[in-house]
Amino acid sequence: MPYLTEKSSGSISTVVLGATKENGGTRGYTLTIGGQNSLPFQNYEGVDPHRAVIAAEILDIEPVSWPDELKKAWGGVLGDPAAWAKKAVEGGADMVYIKLLSADPDNGGRSANDCAETVRAVLEAVPCPVAVQGCGVDEIDKGVISKVAEAFAGENLLLGLAGQENYATVTAACMVHKHTLISSSPLDINICKQINILISEMNMPMNRVVIDPSIGGLGYGLEYSYSVMERGRIGSLQGDKMLAMPVIGFIGSEAWKAKEAQAHESDFPKWGSEAERGVLWETITATSLLQAGIDILVMRHPDAINIVKAQIEALSQPVTAA
Amino acid sequence: MALTGLQIFKLMPKTNCKDCGHPTCLAFSMALASAKIALDACPHVSAEAKESLGSASAPPVTKVTFGVGDKARETGDETVLFRHDKQFFHPTCLAVTIDDNDPNFNARLETINDLMFERVGEKVSIDAIALIDKSGEKDSFVEHAKIIADKGKFAPIYISNNAEALAEAAAATKAAKPLLYGATADNWEAVAKAAKEADCPLVVTAANINDLGALTEKVGAVTKNLIIGATAAGISQRLADLTQIRRQAIRKKVRPLGYPSIISVVGTEPRVQVAEASIYIAKYGSIVVTDVADKASLLPLCALRQNLFSNPQVPAQVEPGVFAVGEADANSPVYCTTNFSLTYYTVEGEVSSSKIPSWIIATPTDGTSVLTAWAAGKFTADKIAEFIAEIKLEDKVNHKVVVIPGHVAVLKAPLEEKSGWKVLIASNEASGIPAFAKEHFAK
Known part of the structure; x- marks a missing residue:
């Protein structure tokens, strides 16, 4: 029974994150993602040239409401984004993803300038490519993202999130100041395409776009994101260019929302130790979506990051077609 | 064809x-x-x-049953390669190993027997106990097989290279319908005969799909009650082989590969085994065998299986009703949403992170989200008012205030009129609930 191989007419675009000195940035290295023309890890029937990468999620406010297990894993760095980023990269993360939550009036309402200073501190602390998003309030994020884009022009940051309401501002900022953007849609493949079309109509080069199709964590909607992502990958391979970008997913924040990731063994003795359960809840949210085609995994727990990284390595080994 | x-x-x-x-x-x-x-x-x-x-x-992938009664598991019989094409019908069976040399055999068996859980209102568990012939002694293997068949709470799988040991274990416990693992190029004649005599399903193993196909054709002349065991070295090769086995069966009806599959994890460290098992649950493992037997490891695998083997055409729903989040009492606020589980659990998560004990009403909307239900006339002032009366909300709390999603702010006036409850309008998205709660309900 020789292998039955399937050739694709389309492929995922190749996207570079970060810029080194030669290319106008200050990063010690860049990361390249995408470029596949086969289903995930089926490298015998196409090319799967760039591995999925893991971004550690860094918040600019201390995450006091995080589960204890997660806080314990990071030790004392949680109040200090630069120290946190440094520890994450030294611990195995390929890059960092900063959420500027402090811009939200409910979180102190720091100014766009102050937010940019946080980004500067992180950029100085780590050599890796850096992703930055605002606080989630569209009106405020327009100012914050524009400021960050301008202040670090040429760094090729990964900036987000560009949704239906604010895509024009984020896209313009990325185009002018040479960054890559995250096009974000709410678990709906048609809206995803629509936003990408709008972005491409602004003449944004599509090899500087990553898509966030929104995900649900394990046990809570994972199946929807799994199928949206899988359909997107299959559509891309069949030649749909408006879906054919690398995919980013917020694994950590979704996984750790689950009751099963957080609940203490004393309250749910039949669920086993929470220390193990939370890490695995995040791990499996990640490993299952790898099979649907995710390219950037934004994660929280250092142990989960390392387990998933090892899986990506193992899955990427060349296959011998029978 | x-x-x-x-x-x-x-x-x-x-x-x-x-x-x-x-x-x-x-x-x-x-x-x-x-x-x-x-x-x-x-x-x-x-x-x-x-x-x-x-x-x-015949179906592209045969259906194979092992175990009996409550422990019986059906596997295989899939018709599509991707769940969005239709549905995956037979959830991956999770099997946990135990070996016949284990000095704590009985304790281990008890631990395995306890791998049953309840989450989101459903009972889930592992499916099979895989006995490994570690002693290399036939009598020991058969004796332990008897214990598993008798005391194990899940379907038995017997793993041995020794054809005689498998044959005797099968004959001694055939009423339990164990899965025999397995036939190789060297021993298949004896093992296939034993499987046929005991009327038990049989695993056929080989290191690549060429050899597997050749072997299932030979063994198939004796018994067709087969499961394919892909034993290539390395995760990436195993994933590719499993993908090919399923793809050829479904796309080309390649008979020699049209059987359910069984796969063991190659990793040794427990967390790595769990991660690897999740890959085979997603991609075409009909039975996945791990050595990990602790609850915290198996619960997430069970949850993944619940997710991926759900019917994509039927929205996941929660039972309509009113539910407490935290230690809710008569003074706690009441949020109203729909019974689409994704919507409900998103709201529940945010209400819970507001750290203010509350009630949530899951209004019956046939598992549709807030805006869809509203547009379809399933989340209207009439329906909500009716449901508030039906669940006797006034007996649960000593106030008459209910919170609705911002997306359906238009329901405020009619709902106040129909129900007699005061209506507060929260944020459009659930993510705004903690801030809303802080503003309205913080003491």
Whole structure:
């Protein structure tokens, strides 16, 4: 029974994150993602040239409401984004993803300038490519993202999130100041395409776009994101260019929302130790979506990051077609 | 290769007797061609027709059952490669190993027997106990097989290279219908004979799919009750082999590969085993065998299986009703949403992170989200008012205030009028609930 191989007419675009000195940035290295023309890890029937990468999620406010297990894993760095980023990269993360939550009036309402200073501190602390998003309030994020884009022009940051309401501002900022953007849609493949079309109509080069199709964590909607992502990958391979970008997913924040990731063994003795359960809840949210085609995994727990990284390595080994 | 309805019709009795439940032989032929019905639904079909239709009408992946009674598990019988194409029908069976040399055998068996959980209102558990012949001694293996068949709470799988040990274990416990693992190029004749005599399903193993296909053809002459064991070295090769086995069976109806699959994890460290098992649950492992037996490791795997084997055409729902988040009491606020589980659990998560004990009403909307339900007339002032009365919300709390999602702010006035409750409007998205709660309900 020789292998039955399937050739694709389309492929995922190749996207570079970060810029080194030669290319106008200050990063010690860049990361390249995408470029596949086969289903995930089926490298015998196409090319799967760039591995999925893991971004550690860094918040600019201390995450006091995080589960204890997660806080314990990071030790004392949680109040200090630069120290946190440094520890994450030294611990195995390929890059960092900063959420500027402090811009939200409910979180102190720091100014766009102050937010940019946080980004500067992180950029100085780590050599890796850096992703930055605002606080989630569209009106405020327009100012914050524009400021960050301008202040670090040429760094090729990964900036987000560009949704239906604010895509024009984020896209313009990325185009002018040479960054890559995250096009974000709410678990709906048609809206995803629509936003990408709008972005491409602004003449944004599509090899500087990553898509966030929104995900649900394990046990809570994972199946929807799994199928949206899988359909997107299959559509891309069949030649749909408006879906054919690398995919980013917020694994950590979704996984750790689950009751099963957080609940203490004393309250749910039949669920086993929470220390193990939370890490695995995040791990499996990640490993299952790898099979649907995710390219950037934004994660929280250092142990989960390392387990998933090892899986990506193992899955990427060349296959011998029978 | 698949036949068309008309090709099948030519071989039918053409009596239109309706005994199969279809109005005509042609209708039956069409149903058979699209695999909606099995050939044996026609009691009058000739032996000759059976012969020529049997293979064409068989499902692309056979269905294999092991274990009996409550412990029985059906596996295989899948028809699509991607869940969004239709549905995956038979959830991956999770098997946990135990070996016959384990000095704490009984304690380990008890631990395994306890791998049952309840989450989101559903009972989930592992499915099988895989006994490994570590002693290399036939008597020890058979004796432990008897214990598993008798005291194990899940279906038995016997793993040994020793044909005699497998044969004796199968014969001694055939009432439990164990899965025998397995037949290799070297021992298949003896093992296949034993499996046939004990009427047990059998695993056929080889290191690549060429050898697997060749072997299932040979063994298939003795018994067709088979499961394919892919044993290539390395995760990436195993994933590729599993993908090919399923793809060839479904796309090309390649018979020698049209069986359910069984796969063991190659990793040794427990967390790595769990991660690896999740890959095979997503991609085409019918039975996945791990050594990990702790609850915290198996619960997430069970949850993944619940997710991926759900029907994509049917939205996941929660039971309509009113639910407490935290230590909710008569003074706690009340949020109203729909019974689409994704919506409900998103709201529950945010309400819970507001750290203010509350009630949530899951209004019956046939599992649709807030805006969809509103547009379809399932989340209206009338329906909500009716449901508030039905669940006797006024007996639960000593206030008359209910919070609705910002997206359906238009319901405020009519709902206040119909229900007599004061209505507060929260954020459009659930993510705004903690801030909303802080503003309105913080003491």
